[in-house]
Amino acid sequence: MSQRQVVSFYLNGMVQHVMPVSPTQTVLQYLREQMALTGTKEGCAEGDCGACTVTEASLDPDGRVVFRAINACIRFLPTLDGHALWTVESLSSGGRLHPVQQAMVDHHGSQCGFCTPGFVMSMYTMYQNGLTSPVREEVLDHLSGNLCRCTGYRPIIDAALNMGNYPEARLDLEQIQQQLFELQEQCQESLCITGTDQRYFAPNSLDELAALYEAHPQAVLLAGGTDVGLMVTKQLRTLNEVIYLGAVVELNQIERDDDCLRIGATVLLNEGYEALANEYPEVRELWKRFGSMPIRNSGTLVGNVANGSPIGDTAPFLIAVQTRVVLRKGARRRELPLEDLYVDYRKQNREPGELVEAVLVPLRSADIQVATYKLSKRNDQDISAVCSAYALRVDQGKVASVRIAHGGMAATSRRAPHAEQVLDGQKWGEEAVARAMQALENDYQPMSDMRASNAYRLKAARNLLYRFYLESTGTTDTRI
Ligand SMILES: Cc1cc2nc3c(=O)[nH]c(=O)nc-3n(C[C@H](O)[C@H](O)[C@H](O)COP(=O)(O)OP(=O)(O)OC[C@H]3O[C@@H](n4cnc5c(N)ncnc54)[C@H](O)[C@@H]3O)c2cc1C
Ligand code: FES
Ligand code: FES
Structure with missing residues (x-):
């Protein structure tokens, strides 16, 4: 070579x-x-x-x-x-500020100035991608990775909303x-x-x-x-x-066949989650709350899975929908259910020299209901205290199949076999759900750390299951 x-x-x-x-x-x-x-x-x-x-x-x-x-x-x-x-x-030219910079000046978007270049570059990136006149939601999404201790953000958001009001200055x-x-x-x-x-x-x-x-x-x-x-x-x-891994073009591919979505090892979080959300729109909130825009622009979806952190956000959902991983060592490939990859804290069912080549996410079947919820102290740029995911099939009012998985509740992302067993074959109703909520204590003995206490985590997991029940049955008021 x-x-x-x-x-x-x-x-x-x-x-x-x-x-x-x-x-x-x-x-x-x-x-x-x-x-x-x-x-x-x-x-x-x-x-x-x-x-x-x-x-x-x-x-x-x-x-x-x-x-x-x-x-x-x-x-x-x-x-x-x-x-x-x-x-x-590189932004200003011929003594003139770039529209993004001029908008920051005109809307008083800078005070001490330490954060300003970072905000400007996030806005500049939007601008170069053609988002010169973004709507508020787009601005918040693109600025999710920039912190400012001075301005209170409103003037910066105003600047981003108005950067299209200046003579155009996009790169060639x-x-x-x-x-x-x-x-x-x-x-x-x-x-x-x-x-x-x-x-x-x-x-x-x-x-x-x-x-x-x-x-x-x-x-x-x-x-x-x-x-x-x-x-x-x-x-x-x-x-x-x-x-x-990033120079291997073959790994930067998302393929959809009759059964599954194949997401290669270098597909970025933003692109991987977009493909997931096309199949399962329920992951959209998790996608938008994963890290920040720059994190999702650098990090990969498979990297999140392969890292195997017990508080990683992607694994619970992928486990719930029965994702498989493709492992590769030398010329040999093998496949595993994702849940079997995780053995214990930072311990995986991977041989030395074996990498994760891709994840295979089953396509959605028409009769399945899914959800995933992230609980963290901040909306953006925060790690979950608990992340839960559910995949449910109800037939004639009874639970035909259910898979429940959590992050933040154990040493790895893990299913809840006791709660699942309580629900299996039962009427999908308050009574069985209440028993499954109780059974979660047999599935998990979560730890206490700076994100949450063990009692909070268990209670939150129970309440999230109840929320899923309410949402899956069309109850709109999910305050609990
Ligand atoms: C500010 C910040 C915010 C974050 N927010 C979140 C969040 O909200 N939710 C969340 O879950 N995570 C979060 N993370 C963690 C991180 O962004 C994710 O885990 C990300 O998906 C990792 O992907 P990567 O491509 O950057 O992995 P890398 O950093 O390149 O690798 C991660 C680990 O996996 C291994 N690895 C990578 N690819 C493979 C492969 N194909 N086969 C085998 N091993 C592999 C690496 O050796 C390493 O041990 C955050 C991180 C930061 C810094
Ligand atoms: S220095 Fe804070 S994100 Fe890089
Ligand atoms: S202007 Fe001071 S940190 Fe943002």
Whole structure:
């Protein structure tokens, strides 16, 4: 396999060929310390505050340019290979502010200014994607990853709503597409960066990736890096071997056949959830409350499943609808029900060197009712205290099948076999549901932590089951 050592990308319209200081050097470190582009700020260094937001562009599988707001603080520089990036320094031209900046000025959207470049870049990304005159809901969605301690947000939201009221200043899409195509041509060989004690591989075919991971089972797999990035920026770990999945085009695919939706390992959270929501509109709220826009623009849906956190938001729903995972080790593939992947806390039914290639989500059957609920202290950018999911089939008033799964209630995302058993074959009514709510205590002994106490978690899980019952039977008042 022939290999490259140098990362190639566009920065503010200029092509760069860079040898990273280390394979886990972050984009933020590169911008501020190497390029003196200090408009991009560091607040939290963990993807939470948005002060480091920059705009990235890449080609989607159909060759279209897609702009995404990302957090530079948790993104490793080599993953920019073949992409384009813009920072706040590039926006004004000929002494004139960009419409996004002018709108911020005119609507008094900045006070101390620390968050301002991040907000501006989130708005700029919307603007470049053609959302120049967004509606309020779109603005809130796109600004979900930006925190401001000064303004109270209203002036910033007003600025975003009004950024289309200035002379148009979008980038030349055809030119960027051409640049990215040319870059892709130059980036045909796999990227392999070796430092003194660190190695970074970015194979560009699935076979190469599978063989590499089988040969280096101790390596850390890197997908979107929204978990892995924090190992470096927060846990201050040195990752000696990293294998990046993002250059494997075959993994960035969503396929729909007669039975299922196949979501590949590098499909981003936003795209993966969109496909899920087309099949199961009930996941839409969970999608929009998952992390923030920049997190969903970097993180992958399979990364959330493979990470296997007991408080991951995607697994409960996928378990409830009987999702299977495709595992790959070298040339061998096998499939497992997702629930069987999780053995214990951070322990999975995966061999060393075996990766998750895709998830297979069954298509919706007409007679199924589903729901998933996320309970967290904040609406956006927060981790669940409890996340629940249900898939129910009722036949002639009786429960023909039911699957209930939770995150936040045990060491892994897990089903509730006792509650399910209580409901099985029973009339789908208050009496059986009340007994199932009680039975949840046999399924889970949740822990207490800073998100919630064990008593709160159990009570919440019971009440969420009741909420599902009320909603599934058409009762509109779900206050409990
Ligand atoms: C600010 C912030 C907010 C967040 N909010 C949420 C939230 O609301 N809900 C939630 O559930 N999570 C949340 N997360 C966690 C994270 O965003 C998700 O878990 C995300 O889906 C991880 O995907 P990734 O592609 O970034 O994974 P990575 O960070 O690249 O990898 C995650 C883990 O999975 C492994 N891995 C990745 N891909 C594979 C594969 N194909 N096969 C085997 N192993 C693999 C990696 O080695 C690593 O251990 C948040 C994180 C941050 C920083
Ligand atoms: S510095 Fe806070 S999100 Fe990056
Ligand atoms: S203007 Fe001060 S943090 Fe937003």
